[in-house]
Amino acid sequence: MGRRKIEIKMVKDTNTRQVTFSKRRTGLFKKANELSILCGAEVAIVVFSPGNKPYSFGHPDVDSVAANFLEQEPKSNGPSSSSSSSSNDPNMERLNQQLADVMDQSREEAKKGEVLDEALKKYNKTKVEDLKEMHALAAELRSKIRAHVNEMEAMEAMLLIKEQPVEFPENHVAKRLRRKN
């Protein structure tokens, strides 16, 4: 797709890899967006950059997609015999943990925000510099909160995926099998 054909294998040069990641992530999300619109499909994506930063895409949003998974199949593939209360369902445990973590974080960020807020009020005579700084700080704060929300979303989505059939692009056999259903 570019000036030259490239082999599909790990890009060695760190910088090039980062650039490639950035471009292709953008492309991937764009494709996902088109798919969702063209087909009315719900889509959720989570990606870790080479530097381990999380990015996510969701349409309409990751929450809805996750919620739909739940409605999808109440227990189609479970031991329906008795509503055996899986009290130590590992998924439940992990979700609970995640929820607790996000809440902790929210509280933490809120506290940080208070400090920030107060500091900024002192500057209220406002120079350009201050505005710029505030933008930067606010962006960081938002970024953190968003990261936590995204993380939890992703986590939930991942757990839900476990219950679903997984397909790899090259796996034509799996594809065929599924069509039969």
Place this chain on the structure above:
Amino acid sequence: MGRRKIEIKMVKDTNTRQVTFSKRRTGLFKKANELSILCGAEVAIVVFSPGNKPYSFGHPDVDSVAANFLEQEPKSNGPSSSSSSSSNDPNMERLNQQLADVMDQSREEAKKGEVLDEALKKYNKTKVEDLKEMHALAAELRSKIRAHVNEMEAMEAMLLIKEQPVEFPENHVAKRLRRKN
């Protein structure tokens, strides 16, 4: 990419839509696979077909990605670009207000989260119903926090646009804004 250009909007014909979905899902997963190999990135995708069938892709596998999410520490994204321009108090005021609001919300949601968390722990024998309810509640919580973050982002975007009549190219914030409408 095909014989003719198509508008990115819901494909009306059911059959065509299904075909398009199938082709594009394959393409999306292929891209995701390439991204993961080229950049050593972890990727997970969930998609619902127009017929509401779930499909997913994960590399190295969905569980690993999920596990990594648990470990991940949020890193702030680089501060967004800013350039020099004159500005004055009103903008500062509004931004300050917005920031304060977000912080308030964070605190509020954190509190709600505590209640939720506790309530859920009681249920830790966990039936399907409870799991579903928890998902729903968690989703609502996340949505609210997200809404506020988005709001603030939008706010900031507008202010920035005012400040610098210099147009930005496809800016992420602007993109988001457009999607909301």
Place this chain on the structure above:
DNA sequence: TCATCTATGTATAATTT
């Protein structure tokens, strides 16, 4: 570095089998 450009490879809409 960082965005923009562009020649080329890839994905895919329409068509054919």
Place this chain on the structure above:
DNA sequence: TAAATTATACATAGATG
């Protein structure tokens, strides 16, 4: 009806500013 083909549109690797 689905699979294969083909003509185009799109994505992007490397170049360039």
